[in-house]
Amino acid sequence: MTSLTLVRRIRARPQIVFDAVTTAEGIAQWWGPDAGPVLAAEADPRVGGRYRVRFRMIDSTEHESSGEFLEIVRPDRVVLSWRWKGGVEDPGESRIEITLKAVPEGTELTFVHSQLHDEETRRSHEIGWTGSLGKLEAHFAAGTAA
């Protein structure tokens, strides 16, 4: 399972960081890899609630991702599911886990984005099955010919 972990120290108390991460108003201020704008942000920060973010990058391409709040414990922890809209490059669902810890200067934020294991398993199974069925087919084809 592939996962990415990033840690940031932020000079703000955990409650403020938590609200910046979980509210539509907050998300609209920072989501996206470059200085391009967030075009739309919606968030319903409770377990089972959904979020959706649409943003434009400085190369003028637009992207949208959405998912569900899986766990939400203010101001310590939030877990989200994540999926690109029309994601050709990365069609699977992944998981984002953000943990906030109070430290003297403010907050230590630990961010983990992981590919869902199920998705990977499903994909590799699919490849495995396709391979096996191909062989089976070849076997029967050979049998018929003989």
Next chain:
Amino acid sequence: MKHLDVLADAGLITRSKSGRTVTVRLQAQPMREAVEWLRRYERFWSGSLDRLASYAESKEAEARRKGR
């Protein structure tokens, strides 16, 4: 052999047997895909978290000015 099973399940190696010899080959493609995935999201989230940090720090400054 247990370690090799783990690698085989992850699609990182393939094995073939000839008599008493088992040949294990490294499959680079799944590793390459994982590295590409990491690179793509590292760029995405580094940029986002930098902006999140500046935004939260400005909100913190604002809260302090208001004496909260």
